[in-house]
Amino acid sequence: MLPEFxxxxxxxxxxxxxxxxxxxxDQVTRLGVERAFIVSDRTLEKLGLVERARQGLTAGGVTxxxxxxxVPPNSDVNVVERAAAAAGEAGGxxxxxxxxxxxxxTAKGMNMVLSKGGNLMDYQGLGLINEPLGKLVAVPxxxxxxxxxxxxAVIKDPAARVKYSFTSPYLGPDLAVLDPEMTLGxxxxxxxxxxxxxxxxxxxxxxxxxxxxxxxxxxxxxIRVINQWLPRATLVGxxxxxxxxxxxxxxxxxxxxxNSLVGCVHAMAHAxxxxxxxxxxxxxxxxxxxxxxxxxDVAAGRIAELAPSFGVWPSGSEEETARAVIEAVKxxxxxxxxxxxxxxxxxxxSSLNEAAEAAVMDGAIFTNPRPATAEELLEVLKKVV
Amino acid sequence: xxxxxxxxxxxxxxxxxxxxxxxxxxAQKVSDSKISVRFNYSDPDSAITVDAKNPPPGEPYxxxxxxxxxxxDVVMSMKADVAHQFWxxxxxxxxALAKGQMKAVGPIQSIIKLIPVIKPAFELYPQYLKEIxxxxxxx
Numbered sequence: 001m002l003p004e005f006x007x008x009x010x011x012x013x014x015x016x017x018x019x020x021x022x023x024x025x026d027q028v029t030r031l032g033v034e035r036a037f038i039v040s041d042r043t044l045e046k047l048g049l050v051e052r053a054r055q056g057l058t059a060g061g062v063t064x065x066x067x068x069x070x071v072p073p074n075s076d077v078n079v080v081e082r083a084a085a086a087a088g089e090a091g092g093x094x095x096x097x098x099x100x101x102x103x104x105x106t107a108k109g110m111n112m113v114l115s116k117g118g119n120l121m122d123y124q125g126l127g128l129i130n131e132p133l134g135k136l137v138a139v140p141x142x143x144x145x146x147x148x149x150x151x152x153a154v155i156k157d158p159a160a161r162v163k164y165s166f167t168s169p170y171l172g173p174d175l176a177v178l179d180p181e182m183t184l185g186x187x188x189x190x191x192x193x194x195x196x197x198x199x200x201x202x203x204x205x206x207x208x209x210x211x212x213x214x215x216x217x218x219x220x221x222x223i224r225v226i227n228q229w230l231p232r233a234t235l236v237g238x239x240x241x242x243x244x245x246x247x248x249x250x251x252x253x254x255x256x257x258x259n260s261l262v263g264c265v266h267a268m269a270h271a272x273x274x275x276x277x278x279x280x281x282x283x284x285x286x287x288x289x290x291x292x293x294x295x296x297d298v299a300a301g302r303i304a305e306l307a308p309s310f311g312v313w314p315s316g317s318e319e320e321t322a323r324a325v326i327e328a329v330k331x332x333x334x335x336x337x338x339x340x341x342x343x344x345x346x347x348x349x350s351s352l353n354e355a356a357e358a359a360v361m362d363g364a365i366f367t368n369p370r371p372a373t374a375e376e377l378l379e380v381l382k383k384v385v
Numbered sequence: 386x387x388x389x390x391x392x393x394x395x396x397x398x399x400x401x402x403x404x405x406x407x408x409x410x411x412a413q414k415v416s417d418s419k420i421s422v423r424f425n426y427s428d429p430d431s432a433i434t435v436d437a438k439n440p441p442p443g444e445p446y447x448x449x450x451x452x453x454x455x456x457x458d459v460v461m462s463m464k465a466d467v468a469h470q471f472w473x474x475x476x477x478x479x480x481a482l483a484k485g486q487m488k489a490v491g492p493i494q495s496i497i498k499l500i501p502v503i504k505p506a507f508e509l510y511p512q513y514l515k516e517i518x519x520x521x522x523x524x
Contacts, residue, residue, distance in 0.1 A: 007483040125459075126496065127488035165493055210479055363493040366500065 008214045008259045009169045012138075012149045014251060016178035018240050021052055021139060024177060025060015028094060031174055033135050037092035038067040039083060039107040040099050045069050047185050049141055053098045066090025074273060074280075075102040076156040077164075080109035080120050088114055094135040097173070098182075100194070101145030101280070104138045105153035108171050111136050120155070120166075129168035138173040141182045143233070143246035144194025144281050146201055146254015148176035156274060163274040165363045172258070178251060180243035188234050192336035193281030195230040195246055199223065199332070200269075200284040201253035203292070204262035206306060207299050208367040211260040218256035223309035225249035227332060234336045263368035264359070265291035268377060271358035278345045285338045286345065286384055289329045294380050296322055299369040342385045352381045388469045388522060392431035395465050396450045398519060399424075400433050402472060402506060403448045405513045411505040416445035418502055420495050421457040426465040459491035459499070469522065474507030 015027060028036060036057050040050045054064055068083040087095065087110055095114075097107035112123045115133040123129060138148035147153070152167040186194070202222035205215050226249035233242035268291070269283035292303055296319065303322035307314045310328040314321045333340065347355070356378035359365065365372055389395045406412055421436040434453050437446040463471070467486050470476045478500070481487045489496050511523040 005477055005480040005483075007480070124492050125488065125490040126482045126493065127485060128490060130485065162494070167493075361494045361497065363497055366497050371501070 003212060006212050006214070008212060009151065010149060010255050010258070011169065011172045011174070012176050013174065014149060014176045014178065016244065016247065018180050018244065020177050020179040021056045021182055023060065024053055024056030024096075024137075024139070025058060025062040027060070027175060027177065028057060028062050028096065028137055029060055031094065031135050031137070033094040034062050035065045035092040036062050036094050036096045037065055037087040037090050038069075039071060039095055039097045039110065040067070040069050040103055041071045042069055044099055044141055049182055049185075050098055052182070053096065053139060057096065065092040071099065071103045071106045073102055074156050074277060075106040075109075076158045077120055078158065080106055080113065080155060084110040084113040084120075094137060096137045096139070098139045098141060100140065100142035101147045101154070104140065104145070104147035104173070105155055107136055107138070108147075108153040109155050109166065112166065112171070123166055124164055126167065129170050131170065133170050136173040137175045137177065139177045139179065139182060140247065140250070142186060142190065142194040143183055143243070143250040144197040146198060146250045146257070148173055148178075149251050149254045150258035152258060154270070161274050162358070163270045163362075176251065178244070178247040180240045180247055183243045183247065184238060184240070186237065188237060188337065190281075191237060191246075192230065192234045192338050193279060193285050195226060195233065195250075195281075195336070196285035196288065196333055196338060197281035198246070198250035198253045199226045199230070199329075200265050200288050201257040201262065202226065202249075203288065203306065203329075204265055205253065205256035205260045207295060207302050207369050208257075208260040208263055209369055210367045215256040215260040218252045219260075220306070220309050222249050222252035222256060223306060225252065227310050227328075230332065231335050261367040262364045263291070264294060264365060264370070264372050264377065264380070266364035267359040267362035267368070267372070268355065268381060270362045270364060271355045272342070272345075272347060275355055275358060276347055276351060278342075278347060282338070282345050285333050286340060286342055287380070289326050289333070290380050290384050292322075292326045292329065294376065295368070295370050296326075297370065302369070340384065342381065347385065349382070349385045352378055352385060356381055387428050388466050389429055392429050395426055395429060395431040396433070397517065398514060398522065399465075399468060399472060400448060400450050401517060402510050402513050403433065403435055405516075406506060406509060407445065409505065409509060411502065411509070412445040414502045416440065418499060420459065420499070421455070422459045422461065422499065423453065423457040424468065425460060425462040426468055427462075428464050428466065431465060457491075458495050459489060461487060461489045463487045472506060472510040473523065
């Protein structure tokens with residue numbers, strides 16, 4: 001089959017090594033900048049990870065001109081505006097984001113406002129940013145969102161209780177520093193749920209109606225890496241090797257879904273996050289298997305193609321192999337100690353209608369292989385409540 | 386050479402499509418979306434706004450040609466040629482956005498809401514062009 005169209009972009013230089021943050025300043029100055037504004041959160045500050053980055057920056061001759069350390073777990077439009085104002089006053093020439101997806105996406109939002117002016121919501125839309133923004137460096141402290149390499153940012157509007165997606169080929173950071181020592185302190189539960197987020201990126205990228213040959217290659221290898229290393233990273237958190245490979249898996253998955261986008265699992269997870277603050281990785285972990293079951297009728301062949309990456313030996317019909325893949329997803333989540341029910345994430349059955357209505361309006365639903373209705377997504381949610 | 390020679394042709398063909406659709410089942414779907422969308426066209430410069438947010442009583446939506454005095458939910462910009470191909474169902478939306486042939490301002494959720502709604506218009510547009518004696522534009 002000749003694909004109708006291919007569009008793949010990745011503007012981020014990716015560097016990875018244990019302890020690389022100690023050389024952060026050396027790498028940042030190679031971008032032609034030397035005045036950094038740090039974006040992070042209070043937990044990472046307490047854990048000493050922000051200080052480690054500060055030292056790495058200054059050792060390389062970079063001046064830290066200011067910091068915004070108040071990024072919450074689900075960042076929002078107001079936080080971005082406040083942080084951008086602080087960075088504007090500080091007057092640096094590079095944003096350095098140290099954190100998980102919320103921190104890095106906040107920095108991306110700040111970069112839009114600082115580079116283009118106006119308010120963050122001015123950049124809601126498609127095809128609106130068509131030129132490079134200011135310099136942005138990302139140091140992920142979780143292995144999940146892949147935000148250090150994606151062309152998008154997801155930011156909540158607390159008033160509308162909706163998560164907005166911002167997208168542009170120029171949103172991706174200039175440099176991503178993958179240092180497994182920065183993720184060693186991540187507790188088992190967060191390691192598992194963020195890892196399942198990365199797995200969901202890879203799986204949905206492969207099943208997306210916008211999948212392309214390049215994103216397919218990245219997604220398949222991401223699944224293989226995550227399936228192999230997530231249990232060890234969860235159970236033996238001190239393993240630098242497992243942490244390194246999970247950062248690689250998350251990064252590969254990020255590069256894949258940044259180009260092919262995702263599907264109904266993310267649509268439902270965004271809805272649950274926007275409405276009820278369900279952690280994104282946990283929602284994806286619970287919904288990935290039922291989401292695959294929902295897509296089985298139209299995508300059994302593509303799901304079956306994931307079998308080798310999950311270590312499943314293809315046998316029987318496409319549908320039988322696809323069902324074995326779904327089983328492998330459930331086993332992986334369970335082996336990492338993750339819950340399988342939404343009620344364990346604080347979601348009640350009475351709230352599912354609202355979640356299904358929001359999910360069918362989420363941007364991620366557009367690339368799901370099966371055109372979804374709110375009624376159908378409600379049934380998916382009911383199965384796992 | 387551009388498909389449409391001037392703005393009046395844009396309004397006759399694409400504006401006319403929206404008027405023609407008022408009597409089709411898709412009008413109800415547009416009405417249910419409760420959003421307003423402005424299409425800004427270039428070559429020739431023209432603009433059509435479909436407002437399903439504040440329609441007159443009993444009407445599914447209002448069509449405005451040219452300037453408007455309110456802020457629509459979504460603004461989509463493209464060449465009139467691209468719009469013509471789009472309504473003929475010959476434009477891959479993802480590809481057009483990636484190539485910069487189209488841009489959209491407004492909440493992505495609202496834009497996505499529109500996609501399933503407008504699909505039936507792809508069949509209606511060539512049919513309508515034939516009805517107004519412009520079958521030459523369906524080639």
